[in-house]
Amino acid sequence: MTVPLTLLGLLEREPSHGYDLKRDYDTYFGRGKPLPFGQVYATLGRLARDGKVTGGEAEPGAGPDRKRYAITQLGAREFDAWLTQPIEPEPHLQTVLFSKVVLALMLGRPAETYLDAQRTAHLQRMRELTELKRTRGLMDALLADHGLFHLEADLRWIDVTSARLNALAEMVRDS
Amino acid sequence: MTSPNPLAPRSRGFLIEAKDICHSFGKTTALAGASLSVTGGEILAVMGPSGSGKSTLLHCLAGIFTPESGEVWFDGQRLDTLSDNKRTELRRTAFGFVFQFGQLVPELTVVDNIALPLLLNRVSRKTAYAKANAWLPRLGLSGLGARRTGELSGGEAQRVALARALVAQPKVLFADEPTGSLDTLTGEMVMDLLVSIAREEGTTVVLVTHDARVAAYADREVMVRDGTVIRRAELQADAQADAQVEVSR
Numbered sequence: 001m002t003v004p005l006t007l008l009g010l011l012e013r014e015p016s017h018g019y020d021l022k023r024d025y026d027t028y029f030g031r032g033k034p035l036p037f038g039q040v041y042a043t044l045g046r047l048a049r050d051g052k053v054t055g056g057e058a059e060p061g062a063g064p065d066r067k068r069y070a071i072t073q074l075g076a077r078e079f080d081a082w083l084t085q086p087i088e089p090e091p092h093l094q095t096v097l098f099s100k101v102v103l104a105l106m107l108g109r110p111a112e113t114y115l116d117a118q119r120t121a122h123l124q125r126m127r128e129l130t131e132l133k134r135t136r137g138l139m140d141a142l143l144a145d146h147g148l149f150h151l152e153a154d155l156r157w158i159d160v161t162s163a164r165l166n167a168l169a170e171m172v173r174d175s
Numbered sequence: 176m177t178s179p180n181p182l183a184p185r186s187r188g189f190l191i192e193a194k195d196i197c198h199s200f201g202k203t204t205a206l207a208g209a210s211l212s213v214t215g216g217e218i219l220a221v222m223g224p225s226g227s228g229k230s231t232l233l234h235c236l237a238g239i240f241t242p243e244s245g246e247v248w249f250d251g252q253r254l255d256t257l258s259d260n261k262r263t264e265l266r267r268t269a270f271g272f273v274f275q276f277g278q279l280v281p282e283l284t285v286v287d288n289i290a291l292p293l294l295l296n297r298v299s300r301k302t303a304y305a306k307a308n309a310w311l312p313r314l315g316l317s318g319l320g321a322r323r324t325g326e327l328s329g330g331e332a333q334r335v336a337l338a339r340a341l342v343a344q345p346k347v348l349f350a351d352e353p354t355g356s357l358d359t360l361t362g363e364m365v366m367d368l369l370v371s372i373a374r375e376e377g378t379t380v381v382l383v384t385h386d387a388r389v390a391a392y393a394d395r396e397v398m399v400r401d402g403t404v405i406r407r408a409e410l411q412a413d414a415q416a417d418a419q420v421e422v423s424r
Contacts, residue, residue, distance in 0.1 A: 116398065116405060126391035134367060148388060155387045159224065 002099050003035065004043050004052075008071055008079040009103040011053060015070035018044055028102050028172070044069055052078060084114065086121035089151055097154070101161060105172045115162050122151050122158070189248070190215040190379050191236055191347065196245030196255075197402075198231055205231040206242065207402035215346075218373060218380040220390035223399035230351055232399060233383045237270055237349045238262040250346065267296055271340030271348045271378075273369075275355035278336070281325035285316060285335050288324055292343045310338040314368055330361035337369055341376065348373060351383045359388075366392045 003025075010016065010024050018040050026034045047053040052075030055067040071079070083104060087096055097118065104111035129144040129151075136144075161168070191213040198206040205228045213219050213236075223229040234240040235247055238254050247254040250269070254262065266272075271292075279288045286307045293303035311317050314334040324332055333353065340348055353369065354362030370392050373380045382393055390396045398405045 119398070120396075123387060123390060123396055126387060127393070130388075130391040134370070148391070152387050163224065 002096055003039065004047055005079060005082050006099050006103065007040070007043055008047065008052060008075050009083070009099075009107065011069055011071040012076060012079055013107055015056075015068050017066060017068055021069070028106075029099055047075065051075075083109065084117075086114075086118045089118075089122045089125035089154070097158070097161075101165075101168070102172060105165070105169045111165055111169075112162055115158050115165075119155060119158050122155050126151050188214055190217075190250055191381070192246075192248040193232070193236060193242075194246040194248075196232075196235055196242035196247060198228075198235060198240060198242045204402055206235065208245070209235075209399065209402060209404045210245075211236070211397060211404050213347075213379060213381060215379055216377050217395065218370060218382065218393045220393035220396040221381065221383045221399060222385060222387075222390050222396050224385065227399045228402040229383045229385075229399040231402075232404070233349055233351055233381060236381060237272070237347075238266055267292065268343065269346045271343065271345035273333070273336050273340045273348065273350040273353045275352040279324040279332060279339070281323065284321050284323055285327070286311070286320040288335055289338045289342050292339060296343060306342055307338070310342055313372065314338050315364075328361075329357050330364060333357060333361075333365050334368065337365065337372075341372060341378065344376065345378065347379045347381065349381050349383075352385070353382070354384075354386070354389055362386075362389065 006025060006029055007021055010021055016024075018037070021044075022035055022037060022040045025040070044053060044055065048055050048069070051072055053069045053071055055069050057067070059066040059068065083100055097115075100114060101111050103109075104114055126148055129148050133141040133144045133148075189212040191211075193209060193211045195208045195210050196206055197204070197208055207228075209228065209232050211221075211232070221229045221232060231240065235242045235255075236249075238247070238249075238257070241255050245255070249265070254265070257265070280291070283291075286304060289310055290300075290303040290307035293306060294300065298306075308320060311320050314337060316331065316334055316338065319327070319331065324335060327335065333356075337353075340350075348369075350369065354365050357365060366389055369380070372378070380393070382389070384390050
């Protein structure tokens with residue numbers, strides 16, 4: 001789900017070839033699970049079809065595809081909307097949040113502001129679950145607890161990441 | 176008591192308001208222009224990492240510390256410029272306090288501890304003890320009134336601290352990490368009681384916590400970072416403005 005948006009984010013930085021996009025994706029987001037070339041080009045093809053990127057003329061050189069892709073206004077709007085809006089708070093968001101933070105730092109966006117907005121969204125959901133616990137029976141309370149503990153784990157990750165943003169920004173800039 | 180100031184920010188419906196307050200301890204800056212407002216009857220959680228200034232903010236709002244600059248208003252009067260005696264009187268009559276460790280008097284009984292604020296307010300001994308005893312069942316402490324507080328469990332002691340903080344029917348309850356020393360379930364029981372009673376009594380609560388599960392009992396939360404308060408509206412506005420700038424590039 002986040003691969004097309006992540007590629008859009010990488011293209012927001014600068015127009016790139018598919019090969020370069022794959023290399024950057026694997027460096028920052030792959031973490032032992034490289035993106036297959038086939039998926040890179042299929043995704044870029046879909047993004048081009050939907051008007052979110054443009055592929056220039058094929059350039060001479062080795063490799064399967066030497067088109068330089070650039071993000072369009074439509075693609076930039078979609079990426080902005082994704083990056084700036086908090087995600088629906090639910091457990092196991094680490095990968096999406098991680099991608100957002102790294103892309104924000106890469107593009108010089110206010111990663112801390114996005115994390116703060118996400119924290120607010122998480123706390124709102126926790127407030128709803130806590131109210132549910134206080135007003136319903138034990139079964140509902142146990143289910144709400146499950147959600148609360150997972151959201152709390154996300155929040156702890158958000159707090160620790162906030163505290164490490166400067167170091168992470170340096171790493172993203174230097175690599 | 177000081178008369179309400181007609182120029183106070185009551186018209187905006189705030190019971191407490193801090194405007195750009197600064198406070199430091201030696202060379203360490205604890206608050207660097209913190210602003211905050213609390214509506215009457217609201218339960219507000221003040222969150223932030225260790226050392227962010229959240230406890231100092233609570234102490235300034237409660238008139239325990241006097242900020243070096245900025246203003247603190249409570250119920251129509253300027254708190255930070257009141258004399259020490261008047262602030263002490265205000266803390267005794269209008270504010271209740273709960274801290275991480277109950278800070279009960281271990282040599283006294285449960286009911287003695289609960290009656291203490293009333294006795295300090297010169298309420299008659301008979302009335303004070305009648306009121307203190309009436310709080311026992313509300314906090315699940317029936318039958319424990321004669322026990323010395325040094326013999327209580329952590330959860331029981333914190334419930335006594337809560338009763339002591341509320342017995343004088345304060346307008347505001349200031350709670351600093353009230354469940355910080357309790358296990359999860361006991362902490363939930365204390366928070367559940369705190370919120371239920373605050374709602375019944377119409378008490379405003381300012382709750383300092385680093386624990387998101389505790390903050391989730393509040394109506395609203397604010398984040399303190401590097402001695403300033405970050406507001407939700409500002410966060411959203413910042414994110415949206417940034418998005419618009421980026422899109423229009």
